[in-house]
Amino acid sequence: MSDAIQARGLVKAFGVTRALDGVDLDVRSGSILGLLGPNGAGKTTIVRILATLLRPDAGHATVGGYDVEKQPHQVRQLVGLTGQYASVDDKLTGRENLVLIARLLGQSRVEARLRANALLAEFGLTDAAGRAAKDYSGGMRRRLDLAASLVGRPSMLFLDEPTTGLDPRARLELWSLIRRLVSQGTTVLLTTQYLDEADNLADAIVVIDRGQVIAAGTPEQLKARVGARSLVVRAREASNIRALTEILLELTGTRPTIDGLRLTTPASDPALVPAVVRRLDQTGLTVDELMLRSASLDDVFLSITGRHVEPDDQAS
8 A cells, every 4th residue: 555645854943942853754545644742742743744834944745746845736635634623614604614615625606515515414414504613512513624624525634633622422423434534545644632542543653752753553563562461550659659669570570660659560471460469468558559451552652751641741
C-alpha cells in the first residue's frame, strides 16, 4: 500500500521555541495514523504544515504526491481539515452551513443542496437540518463540522483533537463515523488527547515529544515494548514508596516506575501478584490499589518519557 503522506526532517520554530525538530512521518493510503504527545509536543504544528496553513523552516512534506510548499493548491484539493473546535457558523442552520461551503467550493446551487442533504443523512442530522447550529448538542456540532470537512470529497482527512469535550456516547458515535470513512478509502491523520482513542482507531501511531518522534509503530508493537502486562501498586502514603520499591525490585529484578503514589512494573510472571501480597502481609504494608493489567499506550509513553500523558496536558 502506497504512502498518502510523507514528511522528512520537518523543523519549525516560533521564536526561541523549537516546535518541530526533525520530524519524519509516513501515512499509508486508506489508513489512520494517530499522533500522540503532550501539550506543546508539536502535533498541531504538523497538521498545519501538512494542510498548507504553515510553512516549515526546514524539511519537506508531500500529500498525495504533491509538495506542501510548492503545490499547496493541489494539496488543498485533496485534504479536509477538522480542528479542535467546531468551526461551523452558529447562526446558520445545519443545511445552510454545508450549502455555503459547497458553493464556496464552486458547486452549483443544485449540486450544493444535493451534497448537503447527502451528508446530513450520512451523519444522522437530517431531522436537525433546519435548526440553527447554535442549538445543536456538542456531539451534533462535531458531526456537522466533520460533514463540512467532507463537502469537497477529500481523499484525506486531518482530524485535530476531534472528540475534545464530547461525552462518551458522542465520542463512540464519532469513532464509528471515522471508521466508516476509512472503510470507504479515506486516509486519516488523527491527533488526539485520548490514548484509548488512538488505541481503538489508529492503524499506526507516532509518539511526539518536544518536537521529535520518540516512538512509532502499531498499537500492539508499541505496547509490546513494555511487556504484555504490568503490575500497578498505589501506595497509601508517600513514606511507603521506598519500601514498596524495594519489594518490587526484589521480586521482579526491575526497578518500578514511580508516578506520584503509583508504582508500575512489568509483570510477565503470573505468580507475581500472590508473591507481592505475601510480602505486603509480612511487612505490614497497606496499599490503596494492587492491580494486574494489560499494557496500555499510557504505559508506552511513561516508559519512554518517564511521565504519563495527563488529560489536561494533551491538547496541543
